Amino acid sequence: xxxxxxxxxxxxxxxxxxxxxxxxxxxxxxxxxxxxxxxxxxxxxxxxxxxxxxxxxxxxxxxxxxxxxxxxxxxxxxxxxxxxxxxxxxxxxxxxxxxxxxxxxxxxxxxxxxxxxxxxxxxxxxxxxxxxxxxxxxxxxxxxxxxxxxxxxxxxxxxxxxxxxxxxxxxxxxxxxxxxxxxxxxxxxxxxxxxxxxxxxxxxxxxxxxxxxxxxxxxxxxxxxxxxxxxxxxxxxxxxxxxxxxxxxxxxxxxxxxxxxxxxxxxxxxxxxxxxxxxxxxxxxxxxxxxxxxxxxxxxxxxxxxxxxxxxxxxxxxxxxxxxxxxxxxxxxxxxxxxxxxxxxxxxxxxxxxxxxxxxxxxxxxxxxxxxxxxxxxxxxxxxxxxxxxxxxxxxxxxxxxxxxxxxxxxxxxxxxxxxxxxxxxxxxxxxxxxxxxxxxxxxxxxxxxxxxxxxxxxxxxxxxxxxxxxxxxxxxxxxxxxxxxxxxxxxxxxxxxxxxxxxxxxxxxxxxxxxxxxxxxxxxxxxxxxxxxxxxxxxxxxxxxxxxxxxxxxxxxxxxxxxxxxxxxxxxxxxxxxxxxxxxxxxxxxxxxxxxxxxxxxxxxxxxxxxxxxxxxxxxxxxxxxxxxxxxxxxxxxxxxxxxxxxxxxxxxxxxxxxxxxxxxxxxxxxxxxxxxxxxxxxxxxxxxxxxxxxxxxxxxxxxxxxxxxxxxxxxxxxxxxxxxxxxxxxxxxxxxxxxxxxxxxxxxxxxxxxxxxxxxxxxxxxxx
Numbered sequence: 001x002x003x004x005x006x007x008x009x010x011x012x013x014x015x016x017x018x019x020x021x022x023x024x025x026x027x028x029x030x031x032x033x034x035x036x037x038x039x040x041x042x043x044x045x046x047x048x049x050x051x052x053x054x055x056x057x058x059x060x061x062x063x064x065x066x067x068x069x070x071x072x073x074x075x076x077x078x079x080x081x082x083x084x085x086x087x088x089x090x091x092x093x094x095x096x097x098x099x100x101x102x103x104x105x106x107x108x109x110x111x112x113x114x115x116x117x118x119x120x121x122x123x124x125x126x127x128x129x130x131x132x133x134x135x136x137x138x139x140x141x142x143x144x145x146x147x148x149x150x151x152x153x154x155x156x157x158x159x160x161x162x163x164x165x166x167x168x169x170x171x172x173x174x175x176x177x178x179x180x181x182x183x184x185x186x187x188x189x190x191x192x193x194x195x196x197x198x199x200x201x202x203x204x205x206x207x208x209x210x211x212x213x214x215x216x217x218x219x220x221x222x223x224x225x226x227x228x229x230x231x232x233x234x235x236x237x238x239x240x241x242x243x244x245x246x247x248x249x250x251x252x253x254x255x256x257x258x259x260x261x262x263x264x265x266x267x268x269x270x271x272x273x274x275x276x277x278x279x280x281x282x283x284x285x286x287x288x289x290x291x292x293x294x295x296x297x298x299x300x301x302x303x304x305x306x307x308x309x310x311x312x313x314x315x316x317x318x319x320x321x322x323x324x325x326x327x328x329x330x331x332x333x334x335x336x337x338x339x340x341x342x343x344x345x346x347x348x349x350x351x352x353x354x355x356x357x358x359x360x361x362x363x364x365x366x367x368x369x370x371x372x373x374x375x376x377x378x379x380x381x382x383x384x385x386x387x388x389x390x391x392x393x394x395x396x397x398x399x400x401x402x403x404x405x406x407x408x409x410x411x412x413x414x415x416x417x418x419x420x421x422x423x424x425x426x427x428x429x430x431x432x433x434x435x436x437x438x439x440x441x442x443x444x445x446x447x448x449x450x451x452x453x454x455x456x457x458x459x460x461x462x463x464x465x466x467x468x469x470x471x472x473x474x475x476x477x478x479x480x481x482x483x484x485x486x487x488x489x490x491x492x493x494x495x496x497x498x499x500x501x502x503x504x505x506x507x508x509x510x511x512x513x514x515x516x517x518x519x520x521x522x523x524x525x526x527x528x529x530x531x532x533x534x535x536x537x538x539x540x541x542x543x544x545x546x547x548x549x550x551x552x553x554x555x556x557x558x559x560x561x562x563x564x565x566x567x568x569x570x571x572x573x574x575x576x577x578x579x580x581x582x583x584x585x586x587x588x589x590x591x592x593x594x595x596x597x598x599x600x601x602x603x604x605x606x607x608x609x610x611x612x613x614x615x616x617x618x619x620x621x622x623x624x625x626x627x628x629x630x631x632x633x634x635x636x637x638x639x640x641x642x643x644x645x646x647x648x649x650x651x652x653x654x655x656x657x658x659x660x661x662x663x664x665x666x667x668x669x670x671x672x673x674x675x676x677x678x679x680x681x682x683x684x685x686x687x688x689x690x691x692x693x694x695x696x697x698x699x700x701x702x703x704x705x706x707x708x709x710x711x712x713x714x715x716x717x718x719x720x721x722x723x724x725x726x727x728x729x730x731x732x733x734x735x736x737x738x739x740x741x742x743x744x745x746x747x748x749x750x751x752x753x754x755x756x757x758x759x760x761x762x763x764x765x766x767x768x769x770x
Contacts, residue, residue: 011049014079015046018046023047047104121321121325134180148455159367195351199351209322210326228370228391231336232332258333263280268293269293280314281314285314286393287311288312309640347363371443372430400759402759405459406421408459408463412491412750416444417748419754420448428752490538492529492714496753497754502752508709512710528544529543541661543609543662543663544697547565547607559627562613582626612715618690638687642684645684649690649693651693664697713749
């Protein structure tokens with residue numbers, strides 16, 4: 001184009017989700033439509049574009065970059081600058097620039113789009129039944145990228161050289177697969193194989209899939225290499241097969257996730273709201289917790305014993321779509337791991353670690369760069385709440401108002417995640433899990449190192465929980481040094497800050513942080529906390545009345561012990577002789593003597609303010625659970641049994657004699673609860689009144705503090721009945737409640753809160769909120 005008086009040249013640097021989403025083809029098409037010349041390219045910071053043409057066309061181009069962008073794209077910043085015209089002859093897509101600091105966002109893995117699904121099932125298409133079909137709108141991203149910018153050479157697809165037909169599609173800006181980095185076809189891409197437990201190849205290609213399907217129908221356990229790691233599959237209707245998987249995985253009663261062929265199949269078993277339907281069909285394709293349809297013929301009882309909910313997902317990769325299309329029946333699709341280990345990602349690793357569990361291994365040869373488990377979501381208070389943040393969500397950042405050098409956070413001991421700040425962005429890594437094994441601890445270190453490698457960031461500080469014995473604390477100590485101080489953040493303060501960051505709040509709030517366990521600076525176990533909280537500081541305004549946990553860790557696994565500690569706080573020695581109560585009945589005479597000795601002498605009986613343990617105690621008193629087979633089982637049982645009731649047990653707010661935090665006293669609550677049980681009041685109504693009492697306690701403290709903004713966080717805030725009633729009551733009383741959205745309320749959000757606290761404490765210049 002020959003420069004004229006009305007010709008303008010504009011350069012724009014665009015940051016956000018602009019790589020791996022078809023953004024460059026979109027820019028190319030927009031420039032062609034508006035008759036603009038210039039160029040566009042990926043860089044480590046995002047996308048850079050230059051356009052040159054008539055002033056009105058350049059102005060329209062700038063406006064439409066945001067309004068017409070691809071569905072999966074998100075523009076976080078766009079910096080235009082106007083320059084003298086250069087006389088570009090045409091518009092081109094330039095090779096990527098790999099120099100400079102890595103600031104572009106890595107996109108999560110994306111579920112199969114409708115266009116690819118149509119081709120997958122079209123006998124006339126050259127990718128018919130090809131289990132690795134994808135395009136710029138779908139497919140692997142986070143699980144295959146090795147470094148930025150997001151180009152094929154920087155992914156695990158680099159080893160697969162494109163055939164001439166795929167190359168033409170890849171280089172055609174008008175094609176849906178233009179620069180789709182994982183694109184391939186049966187001639188040039190990854191392939192399937194079926195192995196036995198010894199690693200012997202039994203079949204390849206579509207035959208491997210068909211034989212795996214036949215084995216599933218016959219009751220076999222198949223380990224499937226998916227998008228971010230292995231899954232263990234079994235026919236969900238086969239009780240014997242599901243039970244065999246439970247025994248092999250040492251997973252007694254914790255519910256298994258299910259994959260159904262399609263939405264109508266899900267609706268036949270579960271209630272599905274409009275929002276839940278959107279989540280099931282969304283590109284993130286998480287596991288969604290759904291309420292079972294009463295009377296519906298569901299999966300085998302061993303899938304989710306005694307649970308009125310099912311964790312359900314739809315197929316999200318071409319391989320899963322083919323499997324479900326052929327089987328037309330639900331399968332258990334649980335993480336391919338052993339207890340407290342991360343999921344397997346490599347074929348040989350799977351043979352070793354899943355040996356004795358899986359009968360067959362359906363594998364492929366596309367390397368997985370990092371483990372990415374399935375995400376879990378629940379609809380609460382009319383919006384989605386992420387309970388496990390992994391595939392489809394990680395590693396998208398939370399944007400903070402504070403900027404400064406990078407901070408690395410190692411998270412908590414349970415439901416662990418790592419986090420890293422880069423500028424104003426905080427990247428929360430994928431779910432790691434509980435750090436009970438060397439494999440899980442190694443996965444935490446890899447997750448953090450991975451984020452640092454992707455974004456070229458060196459941590460100026462490392463942060464962990466206050467608890468001195470957490471594996472994550474030990475990992476932080478190893479990473480710390482003279483140029484990288486180790487900061488510690490109180491567990492419940494981190495919970496509150498994570499929820500504040502999730503809702504983009506600053507200033508002071510009333511944080512209600514309720515969970516099972518958190519190390520308090522006074523050496524006791526916290527878990528029923530009310531805090532005046534901001535990023536750098538917190539003040540413990542109130543807490544739940546404490547009681548003893550006889551046996552310490554044993555009480556976490558045995559609600560009967562929690563109940564006996566609660567009763568002892570109420571009635572002393574007489575509590576152990578109330579033989580009509582379920583927790584007393586659940587103990588032998590010898591056990592009662594040992595527990596009584598612990599409580600009298602305060603030996604191995606730590607005091608706690610934990611609401612999680614209070615839930616356990618009440619579930620025990622109601623006869624619901626005396627021992628746990630998985631975390632949170634007793635509290636979940638208490639939530640699920642709730643029946644309609646308008647009453648609430650009494651709680652009082654008292655002041656400590658020494659002027660310390662207020663105490664929310666549950667003693668009257670427990671006395672009334674015991675009286676109702678003795679009078680034969682239905683357990684469901686008792687459970688409702690207990691939940692109502694806790695909510696009234698939140699309102700009582702909020703009214704005493706006068707803080708308008710109330711943040712609800714911690715593992716207890718996964719309880720749908722509890723949090724929805726708390727939201728309603730706080731709003732009725734004129735308060736503004738906030739709860740989690742993209743970041744889990746459980747310990748999966750702790751690393752985010754740790755970063756927020758550390759960045760506020762460290763002495764560096766801080767940017768104003770953008």
